[in-house]
Amino acid sequence: MAKHTGFWMGLALACATALPALAQDAPTVDTVVATVNGEAITLGELIVMREKLPAQYQQIPDDALFKGLIEQAVQQLALEQSVTEGKTKRDELWLKTDARGYMAGKALQSVVTAGVTEEAIKAAYDEKYAKAPDTTEYSAAHILVDSEDKAKELKAKIDGGADFAELAKANSSDTGSAVNGGDLGWFGPGMMVKPFEDAVVALKPGEVSGPVKSDFGWHIIKLNETRVAAKPDLEAVRQELTEALQQKVIGDHIAKLTAEAKVEKPGEGLDPALLRDATLFDK
Structure with a gap:
């Protein structure tokens, strides 16, 4: 019986000695993680330091980052303490x-x-x-040349039965589309210069415009087809x-705050060049 009593007493003593560790407060932002000449650095400071880091550095493993931030904070505090002349203006x-x-x-x-x-x-x-409202998209091709006379000449050939795509390949100065027979693909309102867009909108599918002047030169435009533009989903x-x-x-919030605040600007009349005059701090 004595042996059993000794066992339970020993267990109770062991539990009692463990209680202080179990009863310790959980870490808070005020938990001290280091001191420099008696001045504390807290866990909260490290958390803020981490939040200020660029995203790529926030991916460093916590154990390495924790040690690194403590060292950085220690170094910064030591440097701050080394400034003996106090804060300047x-x-x-x-x-x-x-x-x-x-x-x-x-x-x-x-x-x-x-x-x-x-x-x-x-x-x-x-x-x-x-x-x-629904918007319309257009599929069109064009031939771009440098003069109205050349554009009229090409339009006459098209009216006479010449193939638009072949004329575009042979004559268009827009080399990017010329290799595809002048094809510009699909485009919507506002994507082309206004004279070009206006001419496209006025055409019916299959029709070819007369010469159209823009800042790029003279265009002959063929409207291939139209469609209703698909609306994007929310995501x-x-x-x-x-x-x-x-x-x-x-x-809206800033406008409301400033409208409700009493704002005075007595310095608006100052010379803007004063912004560059850092010598003012020495006066």
Whole structure:
């Protein structure tokens, strides 16, 4: 019986000695990870340092990154402590503008989070694409020459039965399309210069235009066919819509804030060249 009692007492003692380790507080942003001359570096500082790293460095394994950030923080703090003359006016303004930029970014992030929702993205998609009127795409070919007379000559040959594609190969200065018989593929509104687009829109499939002048020269245009442009699905334009929404909610929010704020600009009349005068810090 004595042996059993000793066993249980030993187990209880072992558990008791283990309790302090189990009862230790979980790490927080205030947990000290290093000190330099008694000044603490905290876990929170390391987390922020990691967040500031370019994306490629954030992929470094945690154990290597943790050690590397501690060493970087130690070196930076040691260097900071080595500056004995204190903060200059320039130093204070650097820190002030950095802090202002950070807080402005934080404010905008909350605005974007609130304004760029899935519902807002879908609404923007419906407005721009799903509910938008159908648009027409065109398949056309052209022959580009340097004079109206040459264009008229080629048009007369086409009207007389000459093959458009062969004339394009032999005469068009647009060598990129000439090798394909002048074929330009499919294009939509706004993709061609206006005189060219206007001429294409006026044609019916199979028709050939008269000479059309643009900044590139003189064109003879053949419209092959038309089709209704396919509308992209949401995922194909999600990034485009998201970026447009971000710009809008940010612009609207900044406009509202500045309109409601009392803004005075007594320095607007200063010489803009003063921006380059760093000697002002020495005066």
